[in-house]
Amino acid sequence: MRARSVLILAVFSVTVSNLAAQTVPPTTPAAVPGVAWRPASVDAGQAAVLPATASPSGVVPASGITTATAPTFTAPTVPAAPGGNPFLASTTAPGRRPLRVTAGNGTLPNEQGQVWREYDISPYTARVTTTKRPEQAIVDWILRETGYEVWHSEPLGILSATPRTLRVYHTPQMQAVVAEIVDRFVASEAETRTFSLRIVTIDSPDWRIAAHRTLRPIPAQTAGVSAWLLPKEDAAVLLASLQKRGDYREHSSPHLLVNNGQATVITALRGHPYVRDVQPRNDAWQGIDNQPGQIDEGFSMEFNPLVSADRRTIDAVFKCDINQVEKLVSVMLEVPTQTSPRQRARIEVPQVSHFRFSERFRWPVDQVLMLGMGMVALPVPVSSTTSIAGIPLPLPSSAPRADLLVIIESKGSVAETPGAATAAGPATAGVLSPRQ
Secondary structure, three states: OHHHHHHHHHHHHHHHHHHHHHOOOOOOOEOOOOOOOOOOOOOOOOEEEOOOOOOOOOEOOHHHOEEEOOOOOOOOOOOOOOOOOHHHOOOOOOOOOOOOOOOOOOOOOOOOOOEEEEEEOHHHHOOOOOOOOOHHHHHHHHHHHHOOHHHOOOOOOEEEEOOOEEEEEEOHHHHHHHHHHHHHHHHHOOOEEEEEEEEEEEOOHHHHHHHHHHOEEEOOOOOOOEEEEEEHHHHHHHHHHHHOOOOEEEOOOOEEEEEOOOOEEEEEEEEEEEEEEEEEOOOOOOOEEEEEEEEEEEEEEEEEEEEOOOOOEEEEEEEEEEEEEEEEEEEEEEOOOOOOOOOEEEEEEEEEEEEEEEEEEEEEOOEEEEEEEEEEEOOOOOHHHOEEOOEEOOOOOOOOEEEEEEEEEEEEEOOOOOOHHHOOOOOOOEEEOOOO
């Protein structure tokens, strides 16, 4: 019995010895690449980093532990482009050819003799207070005169404007065109000019019978549009005879004050409501919810004049938009609900006519320009489209049409005395190609 107890004790001792030999206290960690070990004595706001060299046994000695605020990060290397600029690197998606981008030679091409010019436009822009960016008008008129394509094709061209400086890079021939346009702005110093602009409609175009001999036609590029020039005296007589007609209607204020080169807009719009859609509703006693819509009908005309440097001619861009609701087509939809499974509701689909006009004209300041747009949609809503107690009345059976006339006369500068604008003498007139 004693011998058996000694044998069991010996076996237990051997087992404990083997377990002790296999278990090593984790006093220090092994050096693992990319992993930092922080002992308990290091503050929470610091990080322990491994030394550059580890001991042969893979254990970091206590003297090799140092502290640092944050590890360093090295950005990945970006492959350089053929031009040598790493920010113009070429990226390739799977199955796609690479986009080749280079930095160029660092100089602007001038194979066709392009030159750099900077124009001082502050005498004009400092006087315009009706818009935040008066220099944009100079850029727009340069593009109308030269065309857009010359700045986006060969030869290389640059056109940029700030409130004080216009920078241009192009051929000497193009610089001469730009200088002429800029001079028209700067020479006027944004003077305010007075124009008489009348928007007139006449139900019948038969007014031309009596006025035909006094009208001098000039070309117009828009189909269906006519343009005429009249001396101011003849224009006054013609306008007086038109005002005696019962179908004569005038839709604008006759006098406008416009900064030279800037645009002004004349509008007469009114919203026409209609039922655009319906949605079923179980929580409402009607059972449906009407989705309202609105169409702005009426006219909007933009007038942008630019007087020449010698004040003999006027260039002007006219843009006219007319929207007219001809009728509302009714459609009955089935909108079943729990309370009304056979319920129906009406929606309206508007039938709208549009008239768009945009053209540029040039005429002498001592002449009156008259534009005949033809028999177009009436530029103002007719009285039969009004509503009573919030209920809109039905539209007429046929959409009203009228002969639309625009009569423009320059009254000269605000600072000029009457008649000074006509003292320069006659000038040529004509229609220019619209480049807006």
